[in-house]
Amino acid sequence: MRILTAVIFVLLFAVSQAQELSDVKFGKLSAKDFDLPHNKLTDSSAAVIIADIGSTEFLGNTDGWFSLQFTRKMRARINTQAGVDVADFQLVLYGTGADKEDLRVKRAAAYSIVDGDVVSTELEKKQVFTEKYDANRTLVKFSIPGAQPGAIVEVEYVLISKFLNSLQGWEFQGAYPRLWSAYDVAIPEFFNYAFLSQGYLAFHDKTQKVSSQRYNITSPGTTVGSASRNVSITGGLTIVNWVIKNAPALKEEQFTTSINNHISKIDFQLTEIRLPDQRPEPVLDSWQKLSERLNKNEFFGLNLYKNNAWLNSEVEPLVASLSDKSAKIKAIFDYVRTRYTCTSYSGLYLDTNLKDVVKKKSGTVADINLLLIAMLDNAGIEAYPIVLSTRSHGYTNALYPMLDRFNYVICTALPNGNTAPVLLDASEPNIAFGKLPLRCYNGHARIITPTDAVAISLDPETIKEKSVVTLYAVMDSNNNWKGKIKEHLGYYESLDWRDEIKTNGEKDIVAARKKEFPDEFVNGEITLANVQIPDTSIVAEVNLDFTSMLDEDIIYLDPFPGKQWKDNPFNAAERLYPVEMPYTMDQLYAATWQIPAGYVVDDLPKSARIKFNDDEGMYEYLIQASPTSIMLRNRLVIDKANFSAEDYSGLRDFFNYVITKNSEKIVLKKKANP
DSSP, rough: OOOEEEEEEGOOOOOOSSSOOOOOOTOOOOOGOOOOOOHHHHHSSSSSEEEEEEEEEEEEEETEEEEEEEEEEEEEEEEGGGGGGGEEEEEEEEGGGGOOOOOOOOEEEEEEEEEEEEEEEOOOGOOOOEEEEEEEEEEEEOOTTTTTTOOOEEEEEEEEESSSGGGGOOOOSSSSOOEEEEEEEEEEEEEEEEEEOOOOOOOOHHHHHHHHEEEEEEESSSSSTOOOEEEEEEEEEEEEEEEEEOOOOOHHHHHHHOOOGTSOOOEEEEEEEEETTTEEEEEEOOHHHHHHHHHOOTTTTTTTSSGGGGHHHHHHHHHTOOOHHHHHHHHHHHHHHHHOOOEESSSSSSSSOHHHHHTEEEEEEEHHHHHHHHHHTTTTTTEEEEEOOOTTOOOOOOOOGGGGGEEEEEEEEHHHHHHOOOEOOOOOTTTOOOOOGOOOOOOSEEEEEESSSEEEOOOGGEEEEEEEEEEEEEOOOTSSSEEEEEEEEOOOHHHHHHHHHHHHHHHHHHHHHTSSSOGBHHHHHOOOOOSTOSSSSOOOEEEEGGGGGGGSSSEEEOOSSSSSSSSOOOSSSSOSEEEOSSSSSEEEEEEEEEEOOEEEEEOOOOOOOEEEETTTTEEEEHHHHHEEEEEEEEEEEEOEEOOOGGHHHHHHHHHHHHHHHHHEEEEEEOOOOO
């Protein structure tokens, strides 16, 4: 089970018995520092982070308020050329003008041993580059010179920020193992933060201590030429420290939504400001307040349900002849889906106004789906936006309404009577009515109604991807052994094919499909049906010719020519985080082989049926032979989309069995002459 906790910091930690400190002395290296203990973490990785230590404290500033000062010190050893990127840094700074965050690289160097001596190569100021990231952010980049296999690199930088809602989080884990990762924050009593802790590694140490601190704050003069005012304020201080030792590397493997969902880390969210002699000021909205704010935003909900009569000319021709609401919803959806082009599949807000979207016939996913809602409303259909986070973007938190965790907008529309609401995403040109792209199925999402933000779950386990493949092989009148495979693709595989066909035409799909068979087996062109009908599965037909095999005295017949499970998707020896499939699956393969004249079955695989975790998966292989034919039924069912890390070994073994069984051959032997 994924560990995700969120509690106010004053309740988070108890004082531990003792705190162990890293003995790394930054900036002072000897030859012995290059020798790390030999173990699984240090020997198998392209780089090893020896120590990564961060801290954040609050400072009084000259703007009459507080600033955050974040400091990071890191030391790493590079083992191979592939690990040199541990010396590359890219940091995004928020804000513009006087409010822009300030980064100061205090020291960065690479150390190597030359003729028994430790020599260093220092980063120079001119090697730190700054460029525009977007309208509100700046990107700072630098690479430590001298980084090479065998070297140790160190860096120390300080980030000053006036944005108290951006209290720096900390990742204890990443692409390389970390022998020591520690972070502490010192938070004044004037600010309450929610702590969001995630991951599967136990803390080596976690402590909390209470102290006090005096802050000197300078307020600028209120008028030109007036003197500034200095204020000194003292308050309680809570210092919290976390340490994780020997954190293994965490790299993305197959069937993963986002590796960021599983890294052991801690984030913060400002919830309340409590200054002396003042009423506490809530900072974090409730879900209801968030809904109200979005509905008043001119780039989100303000113009969806009013002042949209200008859409009459777009909507009326689509629905004039329709009386049923469901039919109206589909007509408007199909129009937007086919006439508008999506330019970006990320974002919550309009990039422009809706009139410009209609004029250009293009826009972001938010532009297109918010326009869809406005058009449905114009037609008298009840429709609302749904905000979500896509699978690659990461999970959202159902407890705290943190809007920056969301990056996508879809639509829900309510047809007649008791008919269930329909979910729509018109940004995909080939998507079927009532279907969503797989990226949307990432759990917690919110319907933004005029009065609330209603929680829903877009669960991948509600999707069943079904496919059916049939093969029939017979002897014709000319003694040729020919067959035909007919494959009914699952819905989402069909969607992938349609997208590729729209981009490149059918020829690439057909060529790739042909490569799945031995060259001598494919007889003629592969034909595709239902390509232009989004609501149906694509059907692929392949004509095969096995006649060349009849020259052999013994035929080793592969029961699965073409696409079947050949390789185990779970090939890692272990997995430290859950398996997250995009859907459940039901795959059926049925084959009938006519035995060629003059041959008999010499060896036949055994039938088998196994289950995974009782009711979470099933595989059956049923085969029987008569003197004239062989019949095979092969079915794989996975009834669960998400599996815990503890299930990984069993899941890997289950698929190993499937692949082993699929590789077994039917052996036909030519009859001896009478």
